[in-house]
Amino acid sequence: MTTHPQAAPQRSITFERTYPASLDEVWELWTTKDGIESWWGPEGFTVTVHQMDLRPGGLLRYAMTATAPEQVAGMKQAGLPLSSEVQVTYTDVTPPRRLAYTHRVDFIQGVTPYDVSTVVELQPSGQGVRMSVTSDAMHNEEWSKRASMGMESQLGRLAKRLQR
Template identity: 70%
Template sequence: MTTQTETPKRSTVTFDRTYPATLDEVWELWTTKDGFESWWGPEGFSVKVHELDARPGGLLRYDMIASAPEQIAFMKQAGMPLSSPSSLTYTELTPQTRLGYRHAVDFIPGVTPYNVTTVVAFEAKGDTVRMVVTSDAMHSEEWTKRASMGMESQLNKLTKRFQR
């Protein structure tokens, strides 16, 4: 039986970004296969979506794939596969306003699987969209930092995507 290295904390991590985009454009990135595949995953990783059912209780199943040499080396050193199946369950969807999901954290060697809850709020502000992402902290400070760096990297992909 595997055990977690630290007791899960109830704290959260928040990311606040504004993009020169429309609500339709940003919403589509979270709720369509092509949109999700175009930006999800930190730099050096890609995703392949197998199922996306954007409704409360619906699933998003995808593979997270290490694709850059540095990430491939890190995954090998950590004893983790280069491609990992991942899933999240949508817990709420209010079109172009808010979405929530539970992400299964079942890919860390030696850690009992658990869920991380995330809520994303969208707000149009003129010709921009403010997006606030709030996620549960992970099981340890180290993994919370890694997850935060991953989200920062993903959000930076969106910044590049929306540069006009």
């Protein structure tokens, strides 16, 4: 059976964080090869950026690889490859406040590929930088929960990176 997610109502999930850092520091971690490679992806995964063209219509292409034993086992159990190539298309780049992109969800067996949009907004605050990340929900609750857990882990890695 093939699921067609376009028929599902569109929902979004928002994550908000305040980081004790400057706007420029957070922007750089979102918009440079070294920045992305230093924190992107959930715990237990590494990312290698192959291409980064930071402009509307430009691409970010990277490989995300499970490296920690727990993640390797989870990927194998789910029948997913340990490494996957990901392509992001930037839709809005407004330094240093707003970054928007879409990525193609084409790795789930039995589900017609579809796009997920994400918007990152950065605002200076008294404690540093207030960040809001809003992403489309996935095609069902299970995958939305997985994506949320991944983003929570990823934003935790960003916090650790900013503490260095």
